Amino acid sequence: MVSSEVEVREEKGVKKEISRTAVAKRTPRVATIEKAHMERAYLFGGDQAERDRIEVYGEMNKEFFESLKAPFKEDPTNGRLIFCFSPDERSKSTTW
Secondary structure (H helix, E strand, O other): OEEEEEEEEEEOOEEEEEEEEEEOOOOOOOOOOOHHHHHHHHOOOOOHHHHHHHHHHHHHHHHHHHHOOOOOOOOOOOOOOOOOOOHHHOOOOOOO
8 A cells, every 4th residue: 555645845935845655564464264254154143155265265275285295205225324424433522
């Protein structure tokens, strides 16, 4: 939201019009389900449109989380030790 403010000043008998514009900070809006949506859907007589919205929101979230899963891959090392250090390769600064 952009707000604009016009101020008229008079200096030495000359009127000057000063315009200031600023961008107002807004909180980002995200489509979520809030307490009020749940109350409208399931309390006070219930609203079918709100129930449908909640169902669609749940399905969308489920699909999103399913898309984050990676397929299973076999272990290429077959359980073998990958990082193997002999006592000579450890740090010499530790005293324990």
